[in-house]
Amino acid sequence: MIEFEQATRRYGDIAAVDGVSLRIERGEFFVIVGSSGAGKSTLLRMINGLIPCSAGTIRIDGRDIRTLNAEDLRRRLGYVIQSIGLFPHWTVARNIAAVPDLLGWPAEKIRARTLALLLLLKLDHEVYLNKYPHQLSIGQQQRVGIARALAADPEGLLMDEPFAALDPITREALQREIASIHRGSGKTIIFVTHDMNEALMLASRIAVMDQGRVVQVGTAAELLTKPSNDFVRSLVGRDDAGLMLLSTEKVADRMRHGAGEGETSITAEASLRQALSRMLLVRAERLAVVDNAGRTIGTIDIGDLVRRR
Amino acid sequence: MVRNRVALLLVTAGLVAALGLPFLSHAPNRLLSGQAIALVSILAGPRLFVLIPALLIAASPFLPERRALQVLVAGGTATLLLALVWLAGSEAARLAETAPRAARTSLGSAFWALCGCLGLILHDQLRRISPSLVLRSVIAAVLCLALATLLGAGSLAQLSLLREYAAHRDLFAAALLRHALIVALALLPAVLLGVPLGIAAERRQRVRGVLFPLLNLIQTIPSIALFGLLIAPLSALAAAVPVLGAAGIGGVGVAPAVIALMLYSLLPVARGAAAGLASVPAAAVEAARAIGMTARQVLWRVEMPLALPVILAGLRIAAVQAIGLTAVAALIGAGGFGAIIFQGLFANALDLVLLGIVPMVALALAVDAMFALAVTATARVPR
Numbered sequence: 001m002i003e004f005e006q007a008t009r010r011y012g013d014i015a016a017v018d019g020v021s022l023r024i025e026r027g028e029f030f031v032i033v034g035s036s037g038a039g040k041s042t043l044l045r046m047i048n049g050l051i052p053c054s055a056g057t058i059r060i061d062g063r064d065i066r067t068l069n070a071e072d073l074r075r076r077l078g079y080v081i082q083s084i085g086l087f088p089h090w091t092v093a094r095n096i097a098a099v100p101d102l103l104g105w106p107a108e109k110i111r112a113r114t115l116a117l118l119l120l121l122k123l124d125h126e127v128y129l130n131k132y133p134h135q136l137s138i139g140q141q142q143r144v145g146i147a148r149a150l151a152a153d154p155e156g157l158l159m160d161e162p163f164a165a166l167d168p169i170t171r172e173a174l175q176r177e178i179a180s181i182h183r184g185s186g187k188t189i190i191f192v193t194h195d196m197n198e199a200l201m202l203a204s205r206i207a208v209m210d211q212g213r214v215v216q217v218g219t220a221a222e223l224l225t226k227p228s229n230d231f232v233r234s235l236v237g238r239d240d241a242g243l244m245l246l247s248t249e250k251v252a253d254r255m256r257h258g259a260g261e262g263e264t265s266i267t268a269e270a271s272l273r274q275a276l277s278r279m280l281l282v283r284a285e286r287l288a289v290v291d292n293a294g295r296t297i298g299t300i301d302i303g304d305l306v307r308r309r
Numbered sequence: 310m311v312r313n314r315v316a317l318l319l320v321t322a323g324l325v326a327a328l329g330l331p332f333l334s335h336a337p338n339r340l341l342s343g344q345a346i347a348l349v350s351i352l353a354g355p356r357l358f359v360l361i362p363a364l365l366i367a368a369s370p371f372l373p374e375r376r377a378l379q380v381l382v383a384g385g386t387a388t389l390l391l392a393l394v395w396l397a398g399s400e401a402a403r404l405a406e407t408a409p410r411a412a413r414t415s416l417g418s419a420f421w422a423l424c425g426c427l428g429l430i431l432h433d434q435l436r437r438i439s440p441s442l443v444l445r446s447v448i449a450a451v452l453c454l455a456l457a458t459l460l461g462a463g464s465l466a467q468l469s470l471l472r473e474y475a476a477h478r479d480l481f482a483a484a485l486l487r488h489a490l491i492v493a494l495a496l497l498p499a500v501l502l503g504v505p506l507g508i509a510a511e512r513r514q515r516v517r518g519v520l521f522p523l524l525n526l527i528q529t530i531p532s533i534a535l536f537g538l539l540i541a542p543l544s545a546l547a548a549a550v551p552v553l554g555a556a557g558i559g560g561v562g563v564a565p566a567v568i569a570l571m572l573y574s575l576l577p578v579a580r581g582a583a584a585g586l587a588s589v590p591a592a593a594v595e596a597a598r599a600i601g602m603t604a605r606q607v608l609w610r611v612e613m614p615l616a617l618p619v620i621l622a623g624l625r626i627a628a629v630q631a632i633g634l635t636a637v638a639a640l641i642g643a644g645g646f647g648a649i650i651f652q653g654l655f656a657n658a659l660d661l662v663l664l665g666i667v668p669m670v671a672l673a674l675a676v677d678a679m680f681a682l683a684v685t686a687t688a689r690v691p692r
Contacts, residue, residue, distance in 0.1 A: 045599075074601035088590065
């Protein structure tokens with residue numbers, strides 16, 4: 001559990017982070033959104049002490065981070081950044097082993113952990129273990145970056161626009177990956193982005209920052225349906241807020257089980273937004289829903305999308 | 310059609326030198342100026358085989374850019390270089406058979422010009438071939454070995470340079486040792502002091518603002534003046550602390566030479582360290598801090614390994630500079646190759662001067678090549 005109490009960071013007269021109070025529960029996928037210069041990265045870096053507070057307090061599991069050893073604290077929190085920052089003179093294996101190495105794990109345990117992480121991040125260990133970062137694509141480098149952050153089984157992950165430099169296809173693949181890692185591990189993830197769609201897709205809760213202040217905290221649905229001010233409204237999109245809302249729910253949440261009706265099918269894992277898009281594309285008000293194996297398991301029609309839950 | 314303008318220029322220059330300048334010079338004794346011997350006049354019989362690599366090199370500017378041909382030209386250039394050395398040696402030996410003992414055959418300007426041109430052609434071809442680190446070391450080793458064989462077999466013994474060597478064997482060995490000692494004694498503290506200073510300068514604007522102007526200022530003092538400036542304080546120190554005087558530290562000799570050379574070496578070493586650290590990717594340093602490395606771990610595990618090629622490049626400049634400046638230190642009695650050079654200058658014996666200069670240049674080239682290898686070997690990451 002991470003608590004901010006009036007946390008402030010000033011540079012001269014300018015407050016990059018201005019009296020932020022927040023509570024992030026264990027296991028949350030907490031996304032901080034805002035335009036550039038809003039203070040989101042500064043706020044993230046204050047958590048592991050890379051940037052100290054000018055005023056206020058940050059507590060992790062009830063303990064003020066100023067009372068903790070900075071290096072110990074950072075080794076407990078994985079860290080992933082947009083520029084990735086792999087160590088260019090180390091192989092993939094040694095990069096991933098960086099924190100376990102600092103913690104003095106035995107070599108056998110490090111090796112087993114490295115192999116497990118390459119498997120988790122879908123990197124073939126026979127190919128990648130002894131490669132250097134410059135031999136990898138940016139997407140593969142960021143997979144290694146995430147593996148490095150997870151290596152010592154940290155309590156949480158701090159991620160600063162980790163996918164902003166990736167092409168859309170790679171970005172989507174890694175978004176799915178991090179969502180599945182979150183589901184599988186239950187680790188607290190604090191994720192900074194300026195991309196509202198990314199926030200809506202990944203977050204269990206979202207904090208919107210503007211000029212160093214948190215202007216609204218809530219679930220995706222709360223932000224979309226009850227934006228607290230014009231800034232939030234502009235961020236979630238005045239015109240397509242409804243479509244964004246659809247993207248936060250899955251077909252599986254709204255479908256009717258039973259025999260499938262409809263000429264075209266969609267998977268239960270797809271978002272409602274994708275379902276609507278498919279309906280518009282094929283000019284149908286009804287789609288058959290299939291599971292991952294391709295078996296028909298039910299139906300969704302256009303009314304199901306609109307209906308209040 | 311000309312495909313390699315650099316080679317064409319070098320070939321032309323080489324031809325002009327070969328035809329227009331004396332290849333050797335033969336004098337009745339070491340103090341008189343000699344009679345010029347042209348290269349063409351000594352080319353006869355089996356020596357004409359020298360023309361085979363020469364023709365290949367002359368044709369090289371017009372050859373297509375194919376690797377096999379470039380390798381052939383590089384091989385031909387190296388062969389011709391060695392052949393010219395052998396040619397000079399064998400002609401000197403032939404002349405010595407009939408001439409009186411005091412007669413000297415020395416290397417002429419055409420020899421030096423040709424060596425220069427061929428060296429540059431070889432360098433240009435190697436750059437085009439871009440051989441691996443291992444291959445480059447092998448080529449250098451083969452060239453050195455071939456030269457050593459010529460020297461060892463006595464093929465060059467009648468050249469005036471080697472005659473001077475034979476006459477000053479002990480002096481030469483002592484000069485080599487002393488020269489290397491002074492350079493090493495100057496570089497060691499320069500590294501121990503310069504690298505931390507460079508790191509501090511990279512970290513703090515204030516240090517940078519004082520350090521580099523100061524080191525630049527030292528660099529502008531002529532070496533002979535700096536040697537002179539150190540005489541008074543060091544003499545005073547030796548007089549005040551007799552233990553130091555007994556240990557050989559005084560106003561003249563090795564001590565002021567080492568101190569002055571260390572001061573000169575500080576600038577390239579500190580600049581190299583600062584530039585090296587600045588070249589480390591900021592993201593890697595941020596990640597290193599963020600995953601929980603201590604400041605010391607960030608420095609030793611991430612920054613220093615990544616900065617090493619640039620630090621070594623600074624050290625390379627310092628080392629080559631120190632080898633050259635050590636020659637001047639002979640004027641304050643520090644010894645080294647400079648002592649031989651000045652002895653030759655004062656005695657008006659040009660060959661003795663060369664006996665000091667040639668090995669010094671060879672030493673500088675060898676040290677330069679060693680550092681070049683080290684820089685490449687440590688730069689594992691393409692930038």
